[in-house]
Amino acid sequence: MGNRAVAAEQALYLYGVSPARARAGTKIGSPGIDGVHGVEPLSCGEFVCWASAVDAASFGEALESNMENLDWLALHGVRHQQVVGEIARQETVVPARFGTIFSGKDALRKDVEGRREMLKRVLAKITDADEWGVKVYAEHKPAREAVAASSGRDYLQQKAARLKTRPERDDAELKEFASALGEAAADSAPTGKISGAQPDLAWQATFLVPRKRRTEWDGVLKKFVERWSGARRIEVNGPWPPYSFVSDAD
Numbered sequence: 001m002g003n004r005a006v007a008a009e010q011a012l013y014l015y016g017v018s019p020a021r022a023r024a025g026t027k028i029g030s031p032g033i034d035g036v037h038g039v040e041p042l043s044c045g046e047f048v049c050w051a052s053a054v055d056a057a058s059f060g061e062a063l064e065s066n067m068e069n070l071d072w073l074a075l076h077g078v079r080h081q082q083v084v085g086e087i088a089r090q091e092t093v094v095p096a097r098f099g100t101i102f103s104g105k106d107a108l109r110k111d112v113e114g115r116r117e118m119l120k121r122v123l124a125k126i127t128d129a130d131e132w133g134v135k136v137y138a139e140h141k142p143a144r145e146a147v148a149a150s151s152g153r154d155y156l157q158q159k160a161a162r163l164k165t166r167p168e169r170d171d172a173e174l175k176e177f178a179s180a181l182g183e184a185a186a187d188s189a190p191t192g193k194i195s196g197a198q199p200d201l202a203w204q205a206t207f208l209v210p211r212k213r214r215t216e217w218d219g220v221l222k223k224f225v226e227r228w229s230g231a232r233r234i235e236v237n238g239p240w241p242p243y244s245f246v247s248d249a250d
Contacts, residue, residue, distance in 0.1 A: 011056040012108055014100040015039060015083045016093040016241075018048045019123055026090050030082040033059070039083055042105060044112045047119060050087055051108065060101050067099065088241035092127045094119060095241050122246050129186055129210045130239030132217075136174065136203040137233045174203045177224050184217040185209045189244040202232065206244045 013033045020043070028039040032052030042049045058066065066072045080098050087093045102108040112119065182188055185207040209217050225234055 009056055010053050011060050012051045012102045012104060013054045013059060014096040014102060014108065015050040015052075015080065016087055016095045017044070017112060017119055017123075018050065018087070018091045018093045020046050020048055026087075028083060028086050030086050031079060032083065033076055033079050035079065039087075042108065044109045046116065047112055048091075049108055049112060050083070050093070051102075052083075054101070056101075056103075059099075063099055063101065084241050092123060093241060094122050094126070094246045095243055125186070126208065126242040126245055128212065129208050129242065131206060131242045131244055132185075132209050132236060132238035132240070133191065133206050134181065134204065134221075135201060135235040136177070136228075137198075137200045137235065138202050139231055139233050140200070173228075177220075178203070178205065180220045180224075181205070181207055181217070184213050184220055186213075187245055191244075208242055208245045209239075 015033075018041075026041065028050070030039065031037075032039050032054070034052070034054050037053040039050055039052045042051055054060075066076075077098060084093065084095045088095075102111065187208040189206045189208075191204050191206050207217075221234060221236060224232075228234070
């Protein structure tokens with residue numbers, strides 16, 4: 001869902017789209033993106049669109065320049081995520097991209113109708129499922145970490161040695177772990193290339209996990225936590241709205 005040009009004094013900011021069967025009594029307590037207007041469910045044919053009124057100049061015409069302001073971006077980014085998260089805790093939702101603006105209800109409904117079939121497919125995929133992120137880190141013995149570097153050269157040599165001892169990211173056990181998680185999940189998505197900025201990070205991925213498979217999913221994680229005790233550390237974050245699995249709806 002990309003940015004839409006606006007010309008009116010007031011516009012609509014979209015947070016996400018749910019099936020029309022979303023409960024009529026669902027209330028969103030978090031403030032809207034501007035911190036003033038509340039979030040309302042709008043009927044859009046077969047869907048419910050979660051939106052709030054915003055100033056067209058600030059969130060439409062000036063959006064690109066505002067997004068270059070890190071303080072503005074941090075504040076409004078948190079508000080966007082809070083709203084989407086609150087919706088996701090109550091309803092299935094296809095999250096909209098940050099900064100998705102429409103000139104009014106008619107423009108919003110026209111856009112949603114044009115993506116009706118894609119939205120239906122994505123909603124069928126993400127219903128009763130959550131996004132989870134998983135990272136695997138190599139553990140190091142304290143003795144190796146405690147070695148003091150007497151010079152800049154020593155420091156670089158120690159850092160290079162540490163990198164060399166990092167497990168290969170495509171080793172058999174990591175492949176087994178990824179495969180086992182994949183069997184418990186409905187889908188997976190890449191999370192970006194692993195860089196040297198996190199030298200202990202050996203592997204990472206994002207998964208869409210059906211809630212009915214959580215016991216199986218947790219069992220896989222527990223099995224490898226026990227197997228890798230002292231050698232590798234598994235870091236899991238979630239549940240999140242399915243941000244990584246809705247690109248087909250754009």
